[in-house]
Structure formats: C-alpha cells, structure tokens
Amino acid sequence: MASVLSVKAPAAAAAGATPGRRRRRTAWRAAGFVVPVWAYVLCFYVYPLVSNVKMGFQNYTVSSFYTGSAPFVGFANYTAVFRDPQFVSIVVNTVLFTIGSLAFQFAIGLALAVFFRRIFPLNGVLRSLLLVPWLLPLVVSGTVWRWMMDYDSGVINQTLLHLHLISQPVPWLVSTKMSLIAVIVVNVWVGIPFNMVILYSGLQALPEQVFEAAALDGASAWQRFTRITLPMLRPVILVVLTLGLIYTVKVFDVIMLVTQGGPANSSQTLTTYAYDLSFTQLSFGQGAAVGNILILVAIVFAGIYLRAVRDRDGEKR
C-alpha cells in the first residue's frame, strides 16, 4: 500500500510542452486505459454487491424468474433465517471452523517458517514443494481427503487401527461429532503453505543484528523467539491472521467436497448455508440475507486488515 501511495512526481504529465489544455487532453487519453477496468468494477463487483443487498429484502424465489417480480418484504428474510432452529449452530460452526482452522494453520505455518530459516541443502526446493497444496484445485484436495477419511477403506483409519491408536474406526465424515473436525483438518492442510510463505518472508525481513545481540547476551533460542521474533513479527502476524479470517469465513469448496455441510448440518457454515438456501432450497432472498451477513463480517475484517497493512508499511519506513 505504501509503495502505491508514494508515487513519484508526475513526469509523464510534464512530457507535454504546453501546460493547461494539452495536459488535460493527455489526462483524458490516459483515462482510456482505465475506463474498461472501471466499467468492469461497476458491472462485476459493485452491481453484484448491490443486487445481493437488495435481494436480501425481497421475496426472491423460483417464481420470480417467471413472473419477473420479487416483492419487497422488509426484514422477513432475516427473521426467517434467524428463526431457523439450525441458525445458531451454523454460526457456532462457522466460528469454530474459522478459529480452529486459523489457529492450526498459523501455528504450523509459523513453525515451518522458523524451521526453513535454517540453512541446509535443498531448502529452497523443499519450500517450493510445500506450496503444492495451495496450488492444487480445492476440489481435488477435498476429494483426496474424503477418500483418506473413508470409514472402512480410508488410509487414516486403517493406519490408526494398525498402530493400535484407536480400537474402532473413526467416523470422520459420517458422525455429527467428527465432521466439523474433519473439515477443519482438511482446511488446515490447505492453508499451511499460505501462512508459511508470508511468515517466512516476514522473518527474512527482520534485522539480523537484533538476534545476534540477543544471542550474545545469552538469550536462549526460545527466549529469542518469544521476546524478539514474535513482537517484531507482530505486523506481519496481524496481516496473515486477518487475511486468513477473510479467506476462511468464505471457504466453500473444502466443505462441499468433504461433507457437504452434513451430516445433519453438523459441518454447515454460513457460506455453505447461503449456498444451500439459494441453490438447493431455491430461496434466493434468504440466501442473499445470509450472504449479506457474510459481507458485514468481511467489511469488519477488511477494515482490520487494511489498518494492519498500513501500520506495517508505516513501520517499514
């Protein structure tokens, strides 16, 4: 962000010899390059956003497609959603899914980032390979994990049984108690590379002298980590966690592929619930209402994120 704000003096604008009219004409011609993207933003971001907010107040169902009209119903969609007996548990699931995913993604990502700061052969290659889970289509990852978590033939249960860590297969996907844990495990796996890469580059940017001084003063590795690394990394940590929040709340593919929100809504989050309302129950108004709740959540975290980026760039200067 800071790099964007500190744009150099407008040399190009000064290229025209006569100021005034000529410069203005130049500005208009330059605008031709960004008109498409502005039009695009209006059509493909602003319009869907506005239309979704509006739909949240309309009784928009399948019949609206044929009649072409969707009567305004005030907050009826919201009250219907809030009164849904499942709603509270869906919100709880969303919170647990988000916190559980983030906590483990972050902890493991940080541990890996610290580990890969050591110098050893193949370091770079191994780090690149760890990015693969992030690059893979989520549908593929979800499918593999669903196969690995299969009750009878899944490799996870078979291995655990073989090692006598469990006496019965774990019903990862078919039990209402385990399904949320199952989707969290998959999502943690997907998110580790992202956390690792950003934290790693954050660690690389820390000034080395501080660590050397601390080591000379006799600080142990753990002390250096908790008293120096973590506090200095704080701005980057904030960015990783808020971006992680924004991404995790809208996770859709993983849950749909692994459990489809089931069994009995036990792994349903607000995102999959919104999908279910709109595209399974064909109650688009209610789906839009849940979507609007997600927009509010995104706005809050986007605000925190933008502040975090600004603070971090401020410290860099």
Place this chain on the structure above:
Amino acid sequence: MSTVIRQTPVTRRRPAGRPGRPSKRARKVLGTCTGIVIVAVMLFPLYWMLDASFLRPQDLVSTTPVWFPLHGTLAGYRDVFGSQGGHLLISLIVALGTVAVTLLIAAPAAYGMAKLRVPGRRLLLFVLLVAQMIPGIVMANSFYIAANSLGLVNSPIALILADSTLAVPFATLILHSFLRGVPDELGEAAAIDGASWLRTFVSVILPVARNAVITAGLFSFLFAWADFLFAVTLTTQDNRAPVTVGIYRFIGANVTQWSSVMATGVIASIPAALLLIIAQRYVAVGIGSAATKG
C-alpha cells in the same frame, strides 16, 4: 521463490559453532532430513491420490492400505477420458477465456495507473484490493440471477466472466507493481519517436513486461481452472459443467469407483503442477502479493 530471498537482502544467520554442539555439517544434514520428512507428510495426500488412481477395485476396498500400486491398472484413466473428457474440455475453454478477458482488462489498467498516472489510481487500487474480499457466495447468488435473466446459465461465457472476477484484481496488482519498476524513459523515448500511447503500450511496454504478463495469465488460468463455486452454481446441465463440478458429481454418483475419481483428480492437477514447474519463482510472489503488494 528465489526472488523473495533476493528482494530482501538480509544476511542470513549462520549457526555459531559453539563447543558441545553438533557440527555445522551434521546440523545441515539433520535440517535436510527433517525438511524431507515434513514435505513427505504434507504431500502424502498427493501420493495417495496417485496411488489410488492406479488401483484395482479389489485393492480399493481391502482392509489394509495398498501402499504401492504393484498390480496397477489404467482402467481409472480410461474411465476418465470416457466420462470426464467433455468436462476437461469445458474447463480448458473457460480457463483460456478467463485469461483473455483478464489480461484485456488488467494490462491496460496497470499501464494507465503505473505509467500514465491517471487520476483516481489510488482509489482504483483500493477498490481492487477490497473486491478480492467479497464473499464468493454473494457474487454467485447475484451472477446466477443475472445469468438467468440473460439466458446465460450453462453458457461458458457466464463462467468466463464470473471466473474473471477471481483474477482481474490479482492480475492488475501484479502487472501494476511490475510496470512501476519499468523506467519511464522507455515510454518517453517511444513518445519522442511519435508513437501513440496505444502503440507504446503494445509494442514497447508489453514486450518488456512479458514475464509479468505470463505470470498474471498463468494465475488467471489456474484460478478459473480450479473454480468450483461459480461452476456449480452457473451450470445446471451435467454436459455443460467444467471438471471441478464433474468430479463433484462423479463422487456423488460413484462413491466406490475411487480409482476413476482419483485419476480425474490427477489430471485436474496437471495445470497446477505445470505452473509450479514453469513459474516456480513467481508462485511465492503470487501468494505473498495479496499481503504485501496491496
């Protein structure tokens, strides 16, 4: 990957050779071994997909894991080309279309912002940053209604446009930050020679920015190829669905034919694997860009 390291010129810490500690060399070997174990654990699901894609039906239901496909068969892959070939083709068309739309929008925008310094560029960058945070399900809801009224449900055009929303902000930000590093003199020299801005853009700037354009294009391809949410909401007919939805419905219908499902997964992963090989050093930059370039 390597670029990240180069961008941050930090002297890397070398473990001080203290008495009573394992030698530097032993520590390095230990580091590599630990790293290999970590990667093996993290990538196990991929191996398991590859393994299962070659297994016979009786191996898939055996009570002990079949660690190596010793009695491998290509039956799974034959199934894929029978049942998933059409889906793969649709994915390819949609992904290529998305690349085209994305670059057409993003490249001129990045040039206008970085080199011509159009008014409102800060606002535009901010808007693009925030646009990435809109929940996908909100977009899908609105896109479906819009596509429905335009008669575009099940059309690849709708999917291309929807998928481009995943790629345009990212591509613009990447190209913008690259073009800011290109010296102004380059464009000015062309201007003195009498080239119009459009001409300067096409024949001077774009060739210089080739690597950034390729990166933006590759990521756009991958985003569209991997998209599931728009694919599952904007296609209702099975024969119009891209491969992500193909896999999803395939599992629903054939829970026991895991080898075919996994073979489809392997093929659907090929673009990601190619990207990692071709553009390895851009990938880490790509991941980080959301957090750092913004």
